[in-house]
Amino acid sequence: MKIGLDVMGGDFAPRNEVLGVIEALPELHDGSEVILFGDEAQIKGVCREKGVDVSGFQIVHTTEVIGMQEHPAKAFAQKPDSSMATGFRYLSEGLIDGFASPGNTGAMMAGVMYTVKTIEGILRPCISCFFPVIDGRWGLLLDVGLNADCKPENLYQYAILGSLYAKGASGEKNPRVALLNIGEEKTKGNIVTKAAYELMKDTKDFNFVGNIEGNELMTGEKADVVVCDGFVGNVILKMAESFYRLADCQGIHTDFFSKLNYEFHGGTPVLGVNAPVIIGHGSSSPKAIKNMILNTEKTIRAKMLDRVKDIFRNSSFNKDDNS
Amino acid sequence: MKIGLDVMGGDFAPRNEVLGVIEALPELHDGSEVILFGDEAQIKGVCREKGVDVSGFQIVHTTEVIGMQEHPAKAFAQKPDSSMATGFRYLSEGLIDGFASPGNTGAMMAGVMYTVKTIEGILRPCISCFFPVIDGRWGLLLDVGLNADCKPENLYQYAILGSLYAKGASGEKNPRVALLNIGEEKTKGNIVTKAAYELMKDTKDFNFVGNIEGNELMTGEKADVVVCDGFVGNVILKMAESFYRLADCQGIHTDFFSKLNYEFHGGTPVLGVNAPVIIGHGSSSPKAIKNMILNTEKTIRAKMLDRVKDIFRNSSFNKDDNS
Numbered sequence: 001m002k003i004g005l006d007v008m009g010g011d012f013a014p015r016n017e018v019l020g021v022i023e024a025l026p027e028l029h030d031g032s033e034v035i036l037f038g039d040e041a042q043i044k045g046v047c048r049e050k051g052v053d054v055s056g057f058q059i060v061h062t063t064e065v066i067g068m069q070e071h072p073a074k075a076f077a078q079k080p081d082s083s084m085a086t087g088f089r090y091l092s093e094g095l096i097d098g099f100a101s102p103g104n105t106g107a108m109m110a111g112v113m114y115t116v117k118t119i120e121g122i123l124r125p126c127i128s129c130f131f132p133v134i135d136g137r138w139g140l141l142l143d144v145g146l147n148a149d150c151k152p153e154n155l156y157q158y159a160i161l162g163s164l165y166a167k168g169a170s171g172e173k174n175p176r177v178a179l180l181n182i183g184e185e186k187t188k189g190n191i192v193t194k195a196a197y198e199l200m201k202d203t204k205d206f207n208f209v210g211n212i213e214g215n216e217l218m219t220g221e222k223a224d225v226v227v228c229d230g231f232v233g234n235v236i237l238k239m240a241e242s243f244y245r246l247a248d249c250q251g252i253h254t255d256f257f258s259k260l261n262y263e264f265h266g267g268t269p270v271l272g273v274n275a276p277v278i279i280g281h282g283s284s285s286p287k288a289i290k291n292m293i294l295n296t297e298k299t300i301r302a303k304m305l306d307r308v309k310d311i312f313r314n315s316s317f318n319k320d321d322n323s
Numbered sequence: 324m325k326i327g328l329d330v331m332g333g334d335f336a337p338r339n340e341v342l343g344v345i346e347a348l349p350e351l352h353d354g355s356e357v358i359l360f361g362d363e364a365q366i367k368g369v370c371r372e373k374g375v376d377v378s379g380f381q382i383v384h385t386t387e388v389i390g391m392q393e394h395p396a397k398a399f400a401q402k403p404d405s406s407m408a409t410g411f412r413y414l415s416e417g418l419i420d421g422f423a424s425p426g427n428t429g430a431m432m433a434g435v436m437y438t439v440k441t442i443e444g445i446l447r448p449c450i451s452c453f454f455p456v457i458d459g460r461w462g463l464l465l466d467v468g469l470n471a472d473c474k475p476e477n478l479y480q481y482a483i484l485g486s487l488y489a490k491g492a493s494g495e496k497n498p499r500v501a502l503l504n505i506g507e508e509k510t511k512g513n514i515v516t517k518a519a520y521e522l523m524k525d526t527k528d529f530n531f532v533g534n535i536e537g538n539e540l541m542t543g544e545k546a547d548v549v550v551c552d553g554f555v556g557n558v559i560l561k562m563a564e565s566f567y568r569l570a571d572c573q574g575i576h577t578d579f580f581s582k583l584n585y586e587f588h589g590g591t592p593v594l595g596v597n598a599p600v601i602i603g604h605g606s607s608s609p610k611a612i613k614n615m616i617l618n619t620e621k622t623i624r625a626k627m628l629d630r631v632k633d634i635f636r637n638s639s640f641n642k643d644d645n646s
Contacts, residue, residue: 134569145505148513182468182557190471190554214561218569231513232555234505238537239559243566246457246541246579254573 001031003296004096007038008065008083009103011283014038017102018046020266020289021057027290032297035096037062037083062086068282072106076114084108088115091275098276098300100267100292102284108277109146109270116275119305121312123151125272126158126230127279128165129237132259133220140166140175141217143230144237144268150229152195155179156203160311161271162225163206168302170224174207178223180232181211192229205311266292269299272308276300324354326619327419330361331388331406332426334606337361340425341369343612344380350613355620358419360385360406385409391605395429399437407431411438414598421599421623423590423615425607431600432469432593439598442628444635446474448595449481449553450602451488452560455582456543463489463498464540466553467560467591473552475518478502479526483634484594485548486529491625493547497530501546503555504534515552528634589615592622595631599623 007017021034028034036043040061047054064082066075076085084103091099092115101108109125112118118125126143133139142162147154159177166175179196181189186197188211200208212222217236228236244260247253258264266288267280276299280292330340344357351357359366363384370377387405389398399408407426414422415438424431432448435441441448449466456462465485470477482500489498502519504512509520511534523531535545540559551559567583570576581587589611590603599622603615 134572148505180558182471182554182561190552193554214558215565215568217562218565228558229513231505231516232558235503235537235551235555236558236562239540239562242538242541245538247570247575249457250577250579252570252575252577254575256569256573 001029001297001300002033002035002096003028003293003300004035004037004087004090004099005289005293006083006087006099006101006103007036007043008062009101010280010289011068011102013065013102014042015046016284016286017289018043019050019286020284020293022047022050022052023286023290024293025056027294028297029301033058034293035060035090037087037090039063060086060090066104066107068104070104070107072104073110075104076107076110084111088112091277092116098278098296100278100280100296102267102280102282102289102292105279108279112270112273112277116273116277119272119274119309119312122157122272124154124157125270126154126161127268127270128162129268130265131218131240132256133218134256135220136255137220138170139217139220139223140170140225141233141236142225142227142271143233145230145234146270147230148234149231150192152192152199155192155196155227155229156199157272157312159200159206159208159225159227161308162227164304164307164311165269165271165302166225168304169298172224175224176209176222177206177225177227178209178212180214180217180226180228182213184211184213186211196227263288264291265295266290267295269295274305276305324352324620324623325356325358325419326616326623327358327360327410327413327422328612328616329406329410329422329424329426330359330366331385332424333603333612334391334425336388336425337365338369339607339609340612341366342373342609343607343616345370345373345375346609346613347616348379350617351620352624356381357616358383358413360410360413362386383409383413389427389430391427393427393430395427396433398427399430399433407434411435414600415439421601421619423601423603423619425590425603425605425612425615427605428602431602435593435596435600439596439600442595442597442632442635445480445595447477447480448593449477449484450591450593451485452591453588454541454563455579456541457579458543459578460543461493462540462543462546463493463548464556464559465548465550465594466556468553468557469593471552471554471557473515475515475522478515478519478550478552479522480595480635482523482529482531482548482550484631485550487627487630487634488592488594488625489548491627492621495547498547499532499545500529500548500550501532501535503537503540503549503551505536507534507536509534519550586611587614588618589613590618592618597628599628
């Protein structure tokens with residue numbers, strides 16, 4: 001299995017990226033390898049500094065870098081030899097099995113749309129993240145920021161994607177899927193969640209358990225997968241991360257609070273697209289990069305793509321007119 | 324100052340309500356008194372059990388109770404001698420200065436709309452809550468659940484209301500008001516927050532400091548008042564409360580986490596209506612009731628109503644066609 005990594009896109013590139021690769025290598029499964037996209041001389045420089053044998057690294061040398069402040073679509077189109085664009089080319093040609101980057105998120109999404117593209121039948125892709133549950137397990141939340149204005153149909157599709165991803169990545173046999181809402185009753189919510197509830201209530205596409213509220217997210221008592229629009233999900237994700245820091249600055253270091261640290265997963269998979277793509281934090285630490293690589297491996301191993309394609313090929317949802 | 328309390332509406336009524344009053348009385352300012360709306364015999368029963376002299380209590384005897392599961396508007400209209408309806412009648416006749424209840428939230432809002440009504444010029448009322456900031460201060464978040472589908476104009480008005488309430492209740496001279504969003508840049512967000520940003524960016528009605536993200540809420544570094552729609556605010560409120568319990572069950576009891584407990588404030592003021600009205604949790608403990616009473620006193624003392632009426636009388640916003 002070949003895991004592609006953009007080592008030039010992050011705020012501390014390529015140093016943190018290369019250090020993350022060094023940390024990740026011993027923890028990968030047999031047969032997994034990391035392909036580094038970036039400036040060969042800089043990558044080798046970090047390796048030498050750390051006394052790491054560079055011959056074990058597979059580097060695809062690139063000459064351009066997409067910056068954090070660049071216009072996503074323009075930068076992606078105008079820098080074909082950037083680490084990011086080259087990685088996506090390798091991904092779409094099947095030369096790597098998945099691609100991860102802590103770079104410009106908009107450019108990553110432009111890369112997805114220009115190369116591997118959305119799976120047929122999916123109205124809008126989304127990004128997901130695992131969140132810790134107090135009993136030690138993990139829950140899955142989606143969308144956490146890609147689609148800030150969701151329609152009920154988007155939420156319905158995210159429920160299917162989240163259910164399949166939880167099955168593949170966490171081994172849950174029949175994940176309980178809930179709709180995040182502001183009341184348990186079906187009449188509660190905003191216009192979108194009320195309509196989404198109606199779409200979901202009798203579904204056979206996933207194991208719908210109804211609405212859950214913000215206080216039930218991390219108890220894990222009701223749901224394994226929680227669906228919401230990308231605005232709400234992003235606020236939750238960032239708020240949860242801030243609780244890691246709020247606990248940390250009070251000297252609190254429990255298993256639960258440690259797992260709220262973004263470094264614990266290092267990146268969020270883009271779901272609903274034709275290849276495993278993982279987006280990381282711009283300011284990723286080496287630990288975050290390491291975990292993003294392991295997370296990418298997990299996403300590739302989940303092998304959910306064929307199943308998703310099968311389901312959505314026969315889906316009743318038409319293409320989104322506004323997309 | 325006369326603080327009205329519905330002692331029959333909560334899940335553990337009237338016991339927790341009466342115990343809460345007993346706890347609150349020593350902490351009220353001189354000249355403040357609590358008027359209890361409810362069944363006189365039951366109220367006296369709890370007092371006797373606790374050995375409290377009932378002669379110091381001002382009780383308005385009522386014979387009906389609005390249940391938690393009742394249809395809000397119907398129950399309010401059909402039970403004129405309920406503790407809640409009687410309280411609102413006293414409020415609208417100026418016999419009390421504010422009214423608080425842990426009862427049926429929908430019926431409370433029906434009560435507001437039927438009696439004291441929305442301030443002229445306000446499109447939709449909202450509810451607000453204080454949240455703890457890590458440096459020990461408090462921030463104000465609104466709307467936390469009344470208006471799940473907000474328009475940009477609603478958010479703009481909530482910013483005015485929040486700013487005035489923070490001035491009155493916390494003594495902040497020029498509170499920094501931020502729009503909760505999923506990015507700092509003005510182009511980030513959903514359709515509503517992007518439009519709200521445009522309304523707010525050059526305003527002189529409040530001290531607008533721009534967008535803040537979910538991770539910046541409880542640092543307090545950027546804003547004193549944070550505005551969002553009632554769906555997002557309700558999710559945040561409940562998630563924050565759940566962190567109190569998540570910390571508690573891990574044996575963590577710091578000042579900061581204790582302040583996330585809903586009991587700390589006990590209720591959320593309804594802003595944008597013609598009298599101080601506070602809505603509490605249905606399952607309020609005596610401590611929560613005590614703090615709801617103190618919170619009601621604080622809201623009455625904030626004396627923001629005349630200022631709000633002045634501002635909105637001259638407001639350019641027209642009545643909401645969908646309300």
